[in-house]
Amino acid sequence: MLQPTGAFKVRGAFNRMLSLTKDQRRRGVVAVSGGNHAQAVAYAARGLGARSLMLMPEFTPVNYLEATRSYGAEVVLTQSLAEAFHCVAKYEAMGWEYIHPFDDPLVIAGQGTIGLEIYDDLPEVTDVVLSIGGGGLAGGVATYLKSLNPGIHIWGTETAGADSMSQALAAGEIVQLSPVTSVARTLGAPAVTDTTLALAQRYLEEVIVVTDEEAIDSLFILLNDCKILTEPAASCTLAALDKLQLNFSRDSHVVLVLCGGNVAVEDLCQWRSDLPHTTVKLQPCLAN
Amino acid sequence: MLQPTGAFKVRGAFNRMLSLTKDQRRRGVVAVSGGNHAQAVAYAARGLGARSLMLMPEFTPVNYLEATRSYGAEVVLTQSLAEAFHCVAKYEAMGWEYIHPFDDPLVIAGQGTIGLEIYDDLPEVTDVVLSIGGGGLAGGVATYLKSLNPGIHIWGTETAGADSMSQALAAGEIVQLSPVTSVARTLGAPAVTDTTLALAQRYLEEVIVVTDEEAIDSLFILLNDCKILTEPAASCTLAALDKLQLNFSRDSHVVLVLCGGNVAVEDLCQWRSDLPHTTVKLQPCLAN
Numbered sequence: 001m002l003q004p005t006g007a008f009k010v011r012g013a014f015n016r017m018l019s020l021t022k023d024q025r026r027r028g029v030v031a032v033s034g035g036n037h038a039q040a041v042a043y044a045a046r047g048l049g050a051r052s053l054m055l056m057p058e059f060t061p062v063n064y065l066e067a068t069r070s071y072g073a074e075v076v077l078t079q080s081l082a083e084a085f086h087c088v089a090k091y092e093a094m095g096w097e098y099i100h101p102f103d104d105p106l107v108i109a110g111q112g113t114i115g116l117e118i119y120d121d122l123p124e125v126t127d128v129v130l131s132i133g134g135g136g137l138a139g140g141v142a143t144y145l146k147s148l149n150p151g152i153h154i155w156g157t158e159t160a161g162a163d164s165m166s167q168a169l170a171a172g173e174i175v176q177l178s179p180v181t182s183v184a185r186t187l188g189a190p191a192v193t194d195t196t197l198a199l200a201q202r203y204l205e206e207v208i209v210v211t212d213e214e215a216i217d218s219l220f221i222l223l224n225d226c227k228i229l230t231e232p233a234a235s236c237t238l239a240a241l242d243k244l245q246l247n248f249s250r251d252s253h254v255v256l257v258l259c260g261g262n263v264a265v266e267d268l269c270q271w272r273s274d275l276p277h278t279t280v281k282l283q284p285c286l287a288n
Numbered sequence: 289m290l291q292p293t294g295a296f297k298v299r300g301a302f303n304r305m306l307s308l309t310k311d312q313r314r315r316g317v318v319a320v321s322g323g324n325h326a327q328a329v330a331y332a333a334r335g336l337g338a339r340s341l342m343l344m345p346e347f348t349p350v351n352y353l354e355a356t357r358s359y360g361a362e363v364v365l366t367q368s369l370a371e372a373f374h375c376v377a378k379y380e381a382m383g384w385e386y387i388h389p390f391d392d393p394l395v396i397a398g399q400g401t402i403g404l405e406i407y408d409d410l411p412e413v414t415d416v417v418l419s420i421g422g423g424g425l426a427g428g429v430a431t432y433l434k435s436l437n438p439g440i441h442i443w444g445t446e447t448a449g450a451d452s453m454s455q456a457l458a459a460g461e462i463v464q465l466s467p468v469t470s471v472a473r474t475l476g477a478p479a480v481t482d483t484t485l486a487l488a489q490r491y492l493e494e495v496i497v498v499t500d501e502e503a504i505d506s507l508f509i510l511l512n513d514c515k516i517l518t519e520p521a522a523s524c525t526l527a528a529l530d531k532l533q534l535n536f537s538r539d540s541h542v543v544l545v546l547c548g549g550n551v552a553v554e555d556l557c558q559w560r561s562d563l564p565h566t567t568v569k570l571q572p573c574l575a576n
Contacts, residue, residue, distance in 0.1 A: 001515050063512075220553065224351075227289050227517040227549035261515035265508065269557035 001230055001261035005067070007186075008111060008137060008259040009040030009101075015110025016099055017044050025050035030096040032084040034060045035186040036260055037101040042073030053096065055084035061185075063264045081190075102136030103193040112140025118255050119145060125152055127254040129237040129244065132156040132165045132207060134189035135196025137259060142203035153247070156200065156207035157240040159215050159232065162187035166207040168197050183212040183271075184232040186260060205247075214239035216271050222258070223268075234258045289518055289549035293355070295474075296399060296425060296547040297328030297389075303398025304387055305332050313338035318384040320372040322348045323474040324548055325389040330361030341384065343372035349473075351552045369478070390424030391481040400428025406543050407433060413440055415542040417525040417532065420444040420453045420495060422477035423484030425547060430491035441535070444488065444495035445528040447503050447520065450475035454495040456485050471500040471559075472520040474548060493535075502527035504559050510546070511556075517549045 004010055017029060028051030031041040038054040045052035052073040056065065057080055069075055078084040088098050100107060114137070118125055128145060130138040135156075142154040158166050161181035168175050174197060180188035192200070200207070218238035222230050237256040248254055292298055305317060316339030319329040326342040333340035340361040344353065345368055357363055366372040376386050388395060402425070406413055416433060418426040423444075430442040446454050449469035456463050456479075464479045480488070488495070506526035510518050525544040536542055 006513075006515055223517055223553065225294075227294055229511055229515040229517060265511065265556070265560050268553070269560060272553050272557060 001228065001234055001258050005036065005039040005043045005071075006260060006262045007036035007040065008114060008257075009036045010043055011113050012102070012104075012107035012110035012136060012140070013037070013040040013044040013099065014047070015113075016104055016106040017041075017048055017050060019106055020048070020050065020097060024097050027051070027095040027097065028053060029099050030055065030088060030091040031099045031101070032056075032081070032088060033101060034081060034188075035064055036262055037099075038064065038068045038073065038075075039071060039262075041099050042068050042071035046072045053091065055087050055091075057081045057084055061264055061267075064262065067262075102134030102139075102189070103195055104136075105195075108136045108140040108143070108195070108199075110140065111137040112144040114257060114259075115141035115144030118257075119148060122253055122255065124253050125255055126252045127153045127155065127244075127248065128257065129155045129157060129240055129254065130257045131187060131233050131237055131259050132158050132192075132200070133162070133187045133233065135165050135192045135200055137257070138165075138204065139196050139199035141257070142199060146203050153205045154203050155240065155244060155247075156204050157236045158207055158209050159184040159187055159236050160209050160211050162189075162233075163207070163209045164189055165192050165197070165200055166209050168192050169200060169204075169207060173197075182232075184215055184236060186231060186233040186262070187236070208240040208243050210236050210239040210243070214242075216275070219263075219268075220272070220275075228258070229261045229263060229268075230258050231260045231263045234260045289516065289522055289546050293324065293327040293331045293359070294548060294550045295324035295328065296402060296545075297324045298331055299401050300390070300392075300395035300398035300424060300428075301325070301328040301332040301387065302335070303401075304392055304394040305329075305336050305338060307394055308336070308338065308385060312385050315339070315383040315385065316341060317387050318343065318376060318379040319387045319389070320344075320369070320376060321389060322369060323352055324550055325387075326352065326356045326361065326363075327359060327550075329387050330356050330359035334360045341379065343375050343379075345369045345372055349552060349555075352550065355550070390422030390427075390477070391483055392424075393483075396424045396428040396431070396483070396487075398428065399425045400432040402545060402547075403429035403432030406545075407436060410541055410543065412541050413543055414540045415441045415443065415532075415536065416545065417443045417445060417528055417542065418545045419475060419521050419525055419547050420446050420480075420488070421450070421475045421521065423453050423480045423488055425545070426453075426492065427484050427487035429545070430487060434491050441493045442491055443528065443532060444492050445524045446495055446497050447472040447475055447524050448497050448499050450477075450521075451495070451497045452477055453480050453485070453488055454497050456480050457488060457492075457495060461485075470520075472503055472524060474519060474521040474550070475524070496528040496531050498524050498527040498531070502530075504563070507551075507556075508560070508563075516546070517551060517556075518546050519548045519551045522546045522548045
């Protein structure tokens with residue numbers, strides 16, 4: 001959340017696009033996104049000298065649209081996410097390279113560099129808690145950390161209404177959510193894929209589903225006590241801690257990955273006014 | 289702003305209170321504050337096993353009161369800041385040790401440790417921009433950095449209505465503000481002191497005064513683009529950059545000290561709704 005574009009997605013976008021030839025960069029990259037992936041691809045494209053075109057549904061929050069354009073991407077608005085995906089083939093036929101938000105080994109490996117940094121900072125790590133949208137972040141970080149130390153526990157988190165991985169794990173197959181109802185829009189992959197489901201089955205202890213309210217409460221705890229702005233899709237990892245506590249001991253070294261902070265202040269204020277006015281009481285900063 | 293209690297004040301409080309004898313800690317410390325100093329003294333007192341009592345005006349924002357109590361301090365509410373200061377002598381007579389928010393060499397030296405960290409991180413630093421409330425932070429950081437390299441420029445920032453240092457520098461003597469009108473309540477020392485004025489005269493290039501609106505605009509830029517929560521008393525350093533730019537060159541290495549993040553979400557939302565709805569346009573994160 002403290003990285004360029006306010007989310008982890010630049011890691012995967014850069015790693016994927018570093019593999020493009022000069023000619024491919026000239027022809028350009030196309031991506032579909034209602035959120036952080038668009039900004040990441042646009043940002044990486046600018047950094048690598050590639051053209052970029054984003055297919056974004058017209059209900060995309062204006063702060064996402066503006067940020068994406070500010071990185072130099074051309075934005076094409078579609079009536080729905082489905083229509084945006086439908087357009088991809090047309091651009092691919094014209095020579096544009098499609099950058100998938102998560103179902104791509106290079107994207108997953110890029111997100112996995114967070115695992116590398118966790119291990120560098122805290123080799124004694126025992127538990128890592130990660131958000132799951134499409135599953136690329138969790139899959140990449142888990143693959144890296146488990147290859148170093150299979151004893152590290154990787155926990156996933158989703159919000160109710162955006163729990164495509166939790167449902168897929170329960171069903172043993174991909175489950176199509178329709179529609180995504182959670183406030184954590186950026187968790188809202190309507191379905192995971194074979195690749196990310198397989199990684200989750202192999203590496204994750206469990207996926208914890210929290211409510212929107214719990215994610216928003218945690219967002220305000222992080223804002224008030226740690227002075228950092230997270231989006232619900234990131235703060236849900238803190239919310240999951242309540243349900244995970246029994247798995248931890250005094251010897252646990254638990255890492256929460258706070259993977260994005262792209263929230264409009266207007267949304268923040270709306271959520272605040274919706275909250276019952278209970279006072280948030282907590283120890284000062286979690287980092288202490 | 290990322291430190292315990294959400295402000296730099298713990299540095300000065302700890303440094304001052306580490307000099308207390310065991311007997312003094314047992315008798316306790318007393319401080320006057322409508323803001324961050326109370327939290328810092330309470331926090332340091334708990335850490336050092338000292339009793340603490342805070343005299344706070346009853347108009348102190350509830351988030352400050354609650355945070356101060358949460359660190360274990362006893363809070364005595366007074367009708368005004370003046371009455372709070374008036375009470376101090378009574379407690380001193382009873383054996384309590386008074387901890388001044390800034391007019392104390394040990395407090396100033398404690399705040400100055402920020403200078404030490406700046407120099408460790410960025411020995412090529414050319415310019416440092418600091419907020420001025422009573423002047424302890426700027427005085428401490430300037431004393432340290434100037435002793436290492438007199439060529440480093442130190443710039444102060446205040447908001448209009450809380451510009452006690454700017455007015456004192458112009459007048460060549462202490463000027464009593466009454467009342468402090470700025471939204472940057474934590475800059476609101478009604479007057480600087482001989483010690484901090486002398487340090488400012490000796491070490492500061494200039495004190496830039498920005499408006500409340502400019503400080504709040506900068507607060508939202510830092511929140512939106514850098515995902516960090518600052519209070520106006522800290523974000524005013526970013527607002528001052530506009531007026532300072534002519535002093536910088538391509539070879540400048542400019543450090544902004546963001547010294548506090550204690551803002552209630554309610555205030556944030558109030559300020560947002562007061563703002564004209566121009567869209568904040570900026571490069572993503574200042575750190576890039």
